[in-house]
Amino acid sequence: MDRVLLLRSMMLIRAFEAALLRNPGHGFQLLSSGEEAVAVGLCAALTADDQLLTSGRSIGPALARGLDPGRVLAELLGKSAGPCQGKGGRGHIAEPSAGFFGAHAVVGGNLTIAAGVALALQSLGSKAIVACLFGDGACGGGALHETLNIAALWKLPLVLVCDNNRYSVSTPRAAALAPEYLSDIAKPFGVPGQTVDGMDVMAVLEAARGFVELARSGGGPSFLECVSFRFSSHSTATRDTRTPAELDAARSHCPIELMAGRLAAEGLLAPDVRAELEHDVAEAVSAAASFAEASPFPDPSEALSDVA
């Protein structure tokens, strides 16, 4: 695994979201900034045939999975060139043929769907596995517990990854969830769980690799909790309830700077290489913006196509 590429992937997500916010038509968006290491570390552990399902906070995961930034941006802006022809839009990006089975913006709503995808892959004799990424907000609902039960019973090839960004909109995790570690939720089901630093892409990757291998070898499901920091408010339309000091503290744990510092210390990231990466992702984002801008909105008649 080229660790510089992991850094680049995180930088791309950060730059992409910054550019998205500059677009006056961006509307309501669920940003991944601060949580890049979770998506990038997890996706680095998957193979092309595996399927990833996510919550609505899906920009980072979609880009980390390798979806074309221009098409992702088109989808977020409701343009026809998006993989869902602009009909899924924010919160519902999908490109199953690229291993991104899709985002689903009902909190916890993709967990049972992911178990079903895993059941289909298992039944059809595929070696592919399913990863499902969800927030801490999904841990208080029944879907997770029902999914853990059935995935454990049927030894489904399913890696459940909780991106614990510590907040459900405004509600702190401690006010909503009783377990000390969210990965402990898996224990009564006999499902292995682990909690890692979600700001450290290598920690996420290493843990995800183990669980992906377990699922692929028939060992069944697992639960990986990645503790992260959300750098923005819940959405671009939601006010942040954290104080400036809290936000500064959160942003001081930057997954990009952590990785860049580590690579630089090892002599793997000279200043000019970092600058080159910055330039590289800026170009990719600029190309994505041009592509998305050039794409038309769907014709109004599309409202009635692909309904049933």
Place this chain on the structure above:
Amino acid sequence: MSREPQTRVVKLFFREAIARALREEMARDERIVILGQDVGSFGGSYKEFLGLYKQFGAARVRDTPVAEASMVGVGAGAAAAGLRPIVSITYMDFLMLGLDPLVNYAAKARYKTGGQLRVPLIVKTTAGAKGQGVAHSQCLEAWLMSVPGLKVVAPSTPADAYGLMKSALRESGPVVYVDHKRLFPMAGEMPEDEQITPFGLAKYLRRGADVTIATYSHMTQVALAAAEALAAEGVSCEIIDLRSLAPLDLATVCDSAGRTGALLTLEEGQIVCGVGAEIAFRVREKLGGAVRIDRVGALAAPVSSNPVLEAACVPDSARVARAIRGLLAA
């Protein structure tokens, strides 16, 4: 369906007709799997899955925990990823627990992915009052009819239980298949050869000249009894079994109502925003004010397990006959 004179006929109970359709289709298409409570060696709460576990094994006929929400979700996800799951929800009342994956995911996945995914999921469930009380008796079809992307069918005979299940198993999108507790003891004839009942096609159960009754599922039996009683009074009822609620065969209802000039809709569920309300509006749109319309359904109350109160709540033939007399006198 036209029937050749020499076609051999078999007589099956309602539950056997469902099992026959599943057996034939599962043998034809190995992607079909059944998920649900007590569907395995037990054979289903109404024995509608009897024999399938033995024939197709535990991987394709899977007993599940009592967890309707996740089972509908697992079925939807598995359907989107290449299987054809039938999720059995023992009582339609419990389908409420599974409405999120059914409505928010299964019904919308094709649209929201711009056609990249299809969700050929069947939710098979049992509706209707039969002494089991407020949370085991409801008919909620009308809720589902309004969900874009969902198809809803409700057979009233073993032949259609078989034929509609065969159709459902060949659909490309999600279907809710609603049977009825009081129909399971019914036996009926069907051709020995394969027969498919297409969606969106109603059927005349009885021809008549004075009034059209549009109904479905077990209420067809109530309508037939009411028609018998009214025939003795010289009133001739035409009865339409809708069979499929979404899509709805409005053409057949309009043909009949246009001829008789009077339409009674009959359902076991609630009439507010009900199947009948929808049909009445669409018939009025098509035929204008020339047709007199009334609707009959359950009283606006829960359905008790108390036999007196259950009978008072759910439509019976006397209530239907009374409504028709009123309609024709209007």
